[in-house]
Amino acid sequence: MKEKLLVIGSVAYDSIETPIDSANFILGGSASYAALAASFFAPTQIVGIVGNDFKDSDVKRLTARNIDISGLKMDAEKPTFFWRGKYHEDFNGRETLDVRLNAFEGYMPELNEAAKMSKYVLLGNIAPETQEAALNAIRDPEFVILDSMDLWIQTANAKLKELIKRADMLILNDSEAKMLTDNRNLIVAGDALLQMGAKCAIVKNGEYGAMLFHKDGFFTVPAYPVRALHDPTGAGDSFAGALAGYIAGEGRTDFETIKRGMVAGSATASLTVESFSCYKLEETGISEIKRRCEYITSISKI
Numbered sequence: 396m397k398e399k400l401l402v403i404g405s406v407a408y409d410s411i412e413t414p415i416d417s418a419n420f421i422l423g424g425s426a427s428y429a430a431l432a433a434s435f436f437a438p439t440q441i442v443g444i445v446g447n448d449f450k451d452s453d454v455k456r457l458t459a460r461n462i463d464i465s466g467l468k469m470d471a472e473k474p475t476f477f478w479r480g481k482y483h484e485d486f487n488g489r490e491t492l493d494v495r496l497n498a499f500e501g502y503m504p505e506l507n508e509a510a511k512m513s514k515y516v517l518l519g520n521i522a523p524e525t526q527e528a529a530l531n532a533i534r535d536p537e538f539v540i541l542d543s544m545d546l547w548i549q550t551a552n553a554k555l556k557e558l559i560k561r562a563d564m565l566i567l568n569d570s571e572a573k574m575l576t577d578n579r580n581l582i583v584a585g586d587a588l589l590q591m592g593a594k595c596a597i598v599k600n601g602e603y604g605a606m607l608f609h610k611d612g613f614f615t616v617p618a619y620p621v622r623a624l625h626d627p628t629g630a631g632d633s634f635a636g637a638l639a640g641y642i643a644g645e646g647r648t649d650f651e652t653i654k655r656g657m658v659a660g661s662a663t664a665s666l667t668v669e670s671f672s673c674y675k676l677e678e679t680g681i682s683e684i685k686r687r688c689e690y691i692t693s694i695s696k697i
Contacts, residue, residue, distance in 0.1 A: 399438040399463075400643040401510055402430040402636065403529045404519020404542075405499060406443040406467065407476040411671060413626050414484050418671040422453045424476065425519035425542070428632035431673045432663045433517070433640030434460035435681045442466035442510055442529065446475035446498035456677065466510050470498035486627055487601065504529040515643035517635060518562075520544050523554040530561065538648045540564045541593075542635045548575050560592035563648065566635050568599040581606075595653065597638075599631055605657055611650040616657040617694060619665035619687050626671045630664045633676065637663035637684075662687035 404426030410419045430441040440463035447470065457464055476499035479492045503525060514537040518526040523543070530539065541562035547555050548571060555575075559565055565588055569581055576587035581598065585608040588596035595609040602621075607614040641656035642648060662684050666676040 397437045398515050398643045398646045399440060399509075399513060400433050400640050401440050401442065401513035401516045401533070402426050402433060402519060402639070403442045403504055403517070403526070404429060404521050404632075405476055406441075406445050406449075407478055407499075408448075409477075409628060409672075410479040410493075411626055411628055412481040413486065414482060416625065416671070418626075420477075421672040422456065423478065423628060423672065425521060425632045427457075428629035428667065428673060429517055429519050429542075429636030429639070430457065430462050431460055431676060432633040432636035432660075432667070433643070434462050435663070435684060436637060436640035436659060437515075437644035439463065439640065440466060440510060440513070442504050442506060444468040444470060444476075444498050444502045446470050446473045448474040456673075460677070463509070466505070466507055468502075468505060473498040473500075475499075480628070482627065486624055489627075504532070506532045514538065515639065516540065517639040518542060518558075519632065519635070523547055523551045523558050527554065527558055530558070538563045538642065540566065540635065540639050540642075542566045542632070543571070544568075545571050545574055556591060559588075562592075563594045564653075565591075565593040565596045566599065566631075566638075567596070568601070568631065572596075572598045597657065599634065604661065605634070607653060607657060609650050609653065614650075614654050614657070616654070616661050617691060619662055619691055621665050621668055623669050625669050625675075627668050628671075629673065630668050633667040633673070634660035634664040636660075658688050658691050659684070661691055 405424035407424035409423035426443045477495040482489045520542045572584045576584040578584040604617040638656040638660035641659040669675040
C-alpha cells in the first residue's frame with residue numbers, strides 16, 4: 396500500500412506575463428503545484444489557506460486528482476494570496492510586480508489528526524517559521540523534505556538553518572545553494588549543505604537538471620529537453636512534489652529510490668512548464684510522465 400504524502404505550502408492566484416503570452420488569476424502557489432504533481436505517484440493531502448475568492452473549479456482541480464483538501468482552510472473575510480510577475484526574454488529572470496498576502500498573512504498551519512500522523516512530509520516553499528509550526532505538529536515523521544528559496548535565506552537565515560538540521564532532504568536551486576553556503580563552487584556548496592545537517596540535498600540547475608548530494612554517493616539527473624517552454628512558474632514545486640510523491644509511493648528512502656524519484660520530478664516539471672498553471676500536467680497525465688521518465692533514463696546511459 397502506498398504511503399500518503401502531506402504537502403504544506405501556499406495556495407495562490409497568479410497573474411503572469413512571459414515573452415510569449417500572459418494569463419490572469421490562475422491557480423498557483425507552492426502547495427498547489429507540489430500536490431498536483433505528487434498526486435500522480437501517491438495519495439496526497441494538502442495543508443494551506445485560501446480566501447473568499449477561491450473558485451469551485453480550482454477546488455475540483457485538486458479533488459479530481461483525489462487530493463485530500465480537508466486541511467485546506469477557507470478564510471471568508473479575505474481573498475486568496477496573490478502574486479503578479481513578469482519573466483525576462485530569456486525566461487530565467489523574472490520581476491515581481493505585485494504581492495498581496497491576503498488570507499496568507501499571519502497564517503499558521505492547522506493540522507487535523509490525519510495530517511499529524513503523516514510519515515512523509517513536504518514542507519513547501521514558504522516562510523521557515525510557518526514550516527516549523529507545521530513540522531512541530533507532526534508526531535513522528537519518517538521523511539521530511541524541506542524546500543526553500545533566496546528570500547528566506549536573506550530574511551530568515553537562522554530559522555532556516557535550524558530547520559535544515561531536522562530535514563531528511565533539502566531542496567534549493569543553484570544560486571540559492573551558493574548563497575546559503577557562501578561558496579561559488581556548486582559541488583563544494585552541495586557538500587556544505589550536508590555539513591549543515593541535512594541528511595541529503597538536491598540542487599536544481601534549471602534546464603541542466605539537478606544534482607543529489609547523499610552519504611551514499613553523488614547523482615545528477617538531466618532535465619527533459621523541453622521545446623515548448625511556456626511558463627517556468629511552479630517548475631521547482633512540481634519537481635519537489637513529484638519527487639516526494641514518488642518516495643512516499645514507494646515507501647522507501649534509500650539512495651536508489653531517491654534517484655528514481657528525481658527522474659520522476661524532472662519528467663513532471665517538464666510538463667508543468669509547457670503551460671500556465673498545471674493545465675498541461677493535468678491534461679496529459681501519468682502516461683506521458685512515464686514516457687518522459689523512460690526518455691530521461693535512456694539519455695542518461697552511455
